[in-house]
Amino acid sequence: MRQSSLFTKTLRDSPKDEVSINARLLIRGGFISKVMAGVYECMPLGLRVLNSINAIIREEMNAIGAEELHMSVLQNKDTWMKSGRWSAAKEVMYQFQDPGGRDIGLGWTHEEPLTAVAKHFISSYKDLPKAVYQIQTKFRNEPRAKSGMLRGREFLMKDLYSFHADEEDLNRYYEIVARAYEHIFGRVGLDARRTIAAGGLFSKYSDEFQVLSEVGEDTIFYCTECRYAVNIEVVSDFGLKSVCPECSGALAQGKSIEVGNIFKLGTAFSEAFDLTYVTGNGDKRPVIMASYGIGPGRVMGAVVEMRHDEKGIMWPDSIAPYSAHLIALGKEKSTHDAAEKLYAALQKSSIEVLYDDRDATAGEKFADADLLGIPYRLVVSEKTIKNREVEVKRRNEEKLNMVKLEDIPKLLLNSRFFTYA
Numbered sequence: 487m488r489q490s491s492l493f494t495k496t497l498r499d500s501p502k503d504e505v506s507i508n509a510r511l512l513i514r515g516g517f518i519s520k521v522m523a524g525v526y527e528c529m530p531l532g533l534r535v536l537n538s539i540n541a542i543i544r545e546e547m548n549a550i551g552a553e554e555l556h557m558s559v560l561q562n563k564d565t566w567m568k569s570g571r572w573s574a575a576k577e578v579m580y581q582f583q584d585p586g587g588r589d590i591g592l593g594w595t596h597e598e599p600l601t602a603v604a605k606h607f608i609s610s611y612k613d614l615p616k617a618v619y620q621i622q623t624k625f626r627n628e629p630r631a632k633s634g635m636l637r638g639r640e641f642l643m644k645d646l647y648s649f650h651a652d653e654e655d656l657n658r659y660y661e662i663v664a665r666a667y668e669h670i671f672g673r674v675g676l677d678a679r680r681t682i683a684a685g686g687l688f689s690k691y692s693d694e695f696q697v698l699s700e701v702g703e704d705t706i707f708y709c710t711e712c713r714y715a716v717n718i719e720v721v722s723d724f725g726l727k728s729v730c731p732e733c734s735g736a737l738a739q740g741k742s743i744e745v746g747n748i749f750k751l752g753t754a755f756s757e758a759f760d761l762t763y764v765t766g767n768g769d770k771r772p773v774i775m776a777s778y779g780i781g782p783g784r785v786m787g788a789v790v791e792m793r794h795d796e797k798g799i800m801w802p803d804s805i806a807p808y809s810a811h812l813i814a815l816g817k818e819k820s821t822h823d824a825a826e827k828l829y830a831a832l833q834k835s836s837i838e839v840l841y842d843d844r845d846a847t848a849g850e851k852f853a854d855a856d857l858l859g860i861p862y863r864l865v866v867s868e869k870t871i872k873n874r875e876v877e878v879k880r881r882n883e884e885k886l887n888m889v890k891l892e893d894i895p896k897l898l899l900n901s902r903f904f905t906y907a
């Protein structure tokens with residue numbers, strides 16, 4: 487992609503109405519655009535990041551046998567009356583009457599409609615287990631929408647639902663999903679801790695995936711030696727003092743960003759919807775369920791919070807909008823010819839490259855490169871071309887390396903799947 491043709495441009499100054507780092511950097515870089523508090527539009531650069539996050543999520547979900555589907559955003563009041571959440575969730579659910587006088591809600595989660603539709607397909611123990619997920623826009627009336635992509639009124643959500651014959655099978659799959667979540671967060675470059683939290687409908691606890699960060703809205707107790715972590719909401723339940731119950735390491739307290747959560751729902755929804763199955767002995771039993779969420783937009787915001795410096799974003803290779811940012815300096819024709827040639831060679835090797843072909847100063851180009859945070863900066867100038875070289879710099883390192891022109895595609899291909907920790 488030629489930077490001169492990009493739909494967006496970078497902004498020199500941070501938007502005045504944003505306090506969060508993630509929104510300030512993402513807006514300045516042209517990744518997102520603000521509509522109102524908690525509502526952002528995803529620009530082409532931002533969509534490239536989101537699509538990479540979603541691709542990783544899909545790979546991990548498909549690998550644990552979950553099937554992707556797509557539910558409706560418009561929700562029928564009658565369906566939500568069955569669980570009692572039409573009234574109970576009034577504060578968070580956008581509800582209105584359509585021009586025909588029908589009561590409609592916008593989906594903020596999908597337990598109700600999914601349980602309703604599962605009744606068509608689950609009736610025997612032979613139909614279980616099942617797991618389906620979607621990546622879809624959700625709506626949630628959020629009074630405190632000031633954390634940029636971390637807390638939105640309209641946001642992308644990956645929600646997975648699983649259906650089981652018994653508790654043992656539920657527990658088995660729940661652990662499989664927890665491991666898949668650890669893979670997902672690791673692959674997108676987040677150090678997320680599985681954290682014991684309140685709020686299971688079935689069991690007393692659920693699990694959250696928390697990333698330690700000063701800007702987080704949650705507080706967790708975590709072990710400084712192992713991965714043990716507990717949300718502060720349930721700390722008293724465990725009688726936690728200063729020592730980890732698993733390894734006796736020292737416990738610390740810290741703010742954190744919740745990037746995912748998994749819940750055992752048990753029979754709360756299947757009983758409300760009469761979703762049952764017949765056992766091998768002919769008994770009728772309610773299906774046991776669980777639900778599991780990750781917000782891809784929130785993940786994008788959390789990555790920016792965790793990986794930036796005063797100049798801009800530092801995307802991990804796995805979700806960067808482009809692998810390389812090619813910059814041509816100076817006005818000499820020979821330099822630009824060499825840059826064009828390298829641009830063509832990179833594209834031929836299927837390397838995603840953003841080519842800064844604009845008529846701008848070196849300072850402007852370097853500032854944009856730092857702001858956009860593409861993992862490799864490749865600079866071509868009269869000086870480098872003299873030796874048939876390119877100046878290569880990783881966004882998260884200070885060191886400059888001179889690499890032969892012909893070795894650049896190989897260098898990028900080799901490091902493509904490398905995520906720095």
Ligand SMILES: [Zn+2]
Pocket residue numbers: 709710711712713714730731732733734735
């Ligand atoms: Zn420990």
